[in-house]
Amino acid sequence: MGREVAESCLDGVMIEMVSAYCTRFYATKPELAARRIEAIGYQVGHQLSERYTMERPRFTDHLEAIKFICKDFWSELFKKQIDNLKTNHRGTFVLQDNHFRWLTRISIDPTPESTEASSNDPSVTAENKASQTTNMHLCFPCGIIRGALSNLGIPCAVTADISNLPACSFVVRIKA
Amino acid sequence: MQFFGGSAAAEASPAPAAPPGTATGLAGNNANVLYVFNRNGVCLLYREWHRPLRTLDAAQDHKLMFGLLFSLRSFTAKMDPTSVEKGNLGVPLLPGQGCSFHSFRTNTYKLSFMESPSGIKLILVTHPKTSDLREALRYIYNLYVEYVVKNPLYVPGTPIKSELFNTNLDQYVKTLI
Numbered sequence: 001m002g003r004e005v006a007e008s009c010l011d012g013v014m015i016e017m018v019s020a021y022c023t024r025f026y027a028t029k030p031e032l033a034a035r036r037i038e039a040i041g042y043q044v045g046h047q048l049s050e051r052y053t054m055e056r057p058r059f060t061d062h063l064e065a066i067k068f069i070c071k072d073f074w075s076e077l078f079k080k081q082i083d084n085l086k087t088n089h090r091g092t093f094v095l096q097d098n099h100f101r102w103l104t105r106i107s108i109d110p111t112p113e114s115t116e117a118s119s120n121d122p123s124v125t126a127e128n129k130a131s132q133t134t135n136m137h138l139c140f141p142c143g144i145i146r147g148a149l150s151n152l153g154i155p156c157a158v159t160a161d162i163s164n165l166p167a168c169s170f171v172v173r174i175k176a
Numbered sequence: 177m178q179f180f181g182g183s184a185a186a187e188a189s190p191a192p193a194a195p196p197g198t199a200t201g202l203a204g205n206n207a208n209v210l211y212v213f214n215r216n217g218v219c220l221l222y223r224e225w226h227r228p229l230r231t232l233d234a235a236q237d238h239k240l241m242f243g244l245l246f247s248l249r250s251f252t253a254k255m256d257p258t259s260v261e262k263g264n265l266g267v268p269l270l271p272g273q274g275c276s277f278h279s280f281r282t283n284t285y286k287l288s289f290m291e292s293p294s295g296i297k298l299i300l301v302t303h304p305k306t307s308d309l310r311e312a313l314r315y316i317y318n319l320y321v322e323y324v325v326k327n328p329l330y331v332p333g334t335p336i337k338s339e340l341f342n343t344n345l346d347q348y349v350k351t352l353i
Contacts, residue, residue, distance in 0.1 A: 008326070015328040105326045107340035130329050137328060 014102065018136045030132070034139045041143020042150075049148035052076050062174060065152045066093050073148060091174040095145075100168040102141065106134055108165075134162060145170055207349045208285065208301045212320065214333060215271070215295025217242045221336045225349065245289060245297060252277040271295050278310060292317055302352070312352055319344050 018037065026033035052073055059065040070082035074097075084096035108130045138160035146158045155175045162168050212221040219238040232240065246268070253259070253274025271293050279288040286306050290298045290313035298313050298320075323341035324330055330338065 011326050015326075018328065105323055105340065106329060107323065107327055107338040108329070133329055 011102075011105075014137070014140065017140075018133070022133070022136055030136075034136060037136065037139040038143035038146070041140040042147035043143075044140075045144035045147025045149075046151045047147075048077070048144065049073065049151040053152070059152060062091075062154055063087070065149065065154055066095075066172065068152075069145060069148060070095055077144075091176055093172040093174075094169050095172065096167065096169040098167045100141075100166055102137065103134070103162070103166045103168055106137070106165060131162070134165075135160070138162065138168065142170060145172065207352055208303070209299075210301075210316075210345070210349075211238070211241055211297075211299040212336070213238075213242055213245075213297040213299075216333070218333060219335070220296075223342070223345065225346075241299065242297075245299065248277055248280075249274065249291075278308070288313060290314065290317065296320065306352075309352075312348075315348065316345065319348065 017040070021033040021037055022030065026036065053068070056068075059068065066085070066087075070085050074080065074082050078097075078101045080097075080099075080101075082095045083098045084094075086094040086096070108127060142158040142160050146156060149156050149158075149172070157173045157175065159171050160168060161171060208224065208226045210221065210223045211219060214220055217239075219242070222234070222238065230237075249269055250267075253269055256275045259275065271291050276291065277289060279286060281287075281304055283304060286302050286304045286309075288300045288302070288306075288309040290310065292298075296317065298316055300309060300313060300316070302309065319341060320336075323338055323344060324336050325332075327338055327340075330336070
């Protein structure tokens with residue numbers, strides 16, 4: 001019933017989308033680029049959650065919906081479940097994926113050997129650029145989660161945190 | 177996760193074990209040097225694990241290696257007794273044209289070569305008793321595709337600086353015989 005597409009194609013489209021928005025469309029305004037990419041993710045998440053909740057009854061509360069995202073939704077998208085779910089029981093959830101599929105190939109350059117003593121700046125800016133690009137790549141999955149949850153009736157805000165690749169955490173804050 | 181689709185079978189079977197005493201002096205890694213060039217001659221990667229003698233500086237060394245392979249390919253294609261058409265000797269060959277040269281062996285080292293249709297050339301220098309390394313080179317090319325080409329932070333045509341690629345490469349080279 002489902003149609004398949006090669007994962008390499010999807011990877012290629014994602015890379016090009018982020019690079020197009022960051023370097024060509026909104027080159028001088030990275031926040032706008034991030035918001036645009038997140039809006040695309042929102043649409044995708046909206047539609048995907050329609051498909052994957054077709055036969056299910058309505059969710060009783062927020063925790064059930066988040067658990068749906070962690071288990072069924074994530075395994076449909078990435079063939080694995082979220083590894084760790086934390087909550088403060090006051091509307092904030094942290095979903096942690098220890099091996100996020102779309103980040104497995106991102107690799108930051110090792111610090112280049114520099115001959116001058118005062119060249120701390122080039123390596124710092126290279127690392128900053130790398131983490132900036134990685135954060136852009138995460139806008140899309142954040143948008144997907146936000147779109148899926150709003151389709152289930154839960155308005156929220158989602159941010160991502162990459163303290164150690166390839167693990168990554170998504171922080172979901174439900175708007176009360 | 178299924179990275180290597182078509183050539184997955186290739187990766188699972190290493191070459192048969194070398195006779196004892198051949199790998200001495202190369203403790204740890206079993207290869208000496210690896211070069212990766214793109215079709216314009218830019219050296220994308222130079223890794224050395226065991227190189228006691230260095231005669232030229234890095235840029236000249238890369239140019240020499242690229243020129244050597246360029247000439248060898250052209251020469252082997254022109255000397256091919258089975259091919260019908262023979263162009264002029266100086267004409268540069270496209271990646272698929274002519275017969276493909278795999279390796280040459282001296283009494284101290286063996287140099288194996290692989291060129292992909294996109295012009296990426298892999299050169300691996302190992303000890304002389306190594307068996308055919310074509311599968312190994314194909315695996316390394318697969319690593320290149322997975323960790324370099326698909327890395328969003330990589331700019332094509334620039335030298336490779338990816339941690340993941342280097343780590344996986346080192347790990348794989350340790351298993352070579």
